[in-house]
Amino acid sequence: MRICIINGPNLNEIGTREPEIYGTLTFQGAMDLWQKKYPSLDIELFQSNHEGAIIDHIQLKKKEVDGFIVNAGAYSHTSIAIMDALRSVNQPIIEVHLSDIYKRESYRHHSYVSEVAQTCIVGMGMKGYEKALDLLSEKA
Numbered sequence: 001m002r003i004c005i006i007n008g009p010n011l012n013e014i015g016t017r018e019p020e021i022y023g024t025l026t027f028q029g030a031m032d033l034w035q036k037k038y039p040s041l042d043i044e045l046f047q048s049n050h051e052g053a054i055i056d057h058i059q060l061k062k063k064e065v066d067g068f069i070v071n072a073g074a075y076s077h078t079s080i081a082i083m084d085a086l087r088s089v090n091q092p093i094i095e096v097h098l099s100d101i102y103k104r105e106s107y108r109h110h111s112y113v114s115e116v117a118q119t120c121i122v123g124m125g126m127k128g129y130e131k132a133l134d135l136l137s138e139k140a
């Protein structure tokens, strides 16, 4: 089963960025753990700070993968364009946020990605991605 994780802006700095909110584990460290924990899954991690690059990647991968895990970072709260790209995906989409966006500033409470994702997991840190991998595996 092929799963594409799409991470948006500033998520490349997780590990050092605001560790009190996002934790200290890097995505590279997490990927090492997930590849061991889910040997039957083919997990690709894509990260970009650019809205258009994220849309291009969704359009490319929707022909190839069995599910998406999306954390569009701040674009979750602003990007109708990313929502539209995800709208044309036929595979399951799970939205993940490391922090609990509903307990933070009000401008983080609405997510355009939530309009198209089947499930939204918040506030579990990197474990939220594992929960998403579990859910996608169950759907297979």
Ligand code: DQA
Binding pocket: 009, 010, 011, 071, 072, 073, 074, 075, 076, 096, 097, 098, 099, 100, 101, 108
């Ligand atoms: C985030 C929450 C967003 O509001 C923020 O802009 C991020 C990270 C999270 O994973 O908690 O960049 O998506």
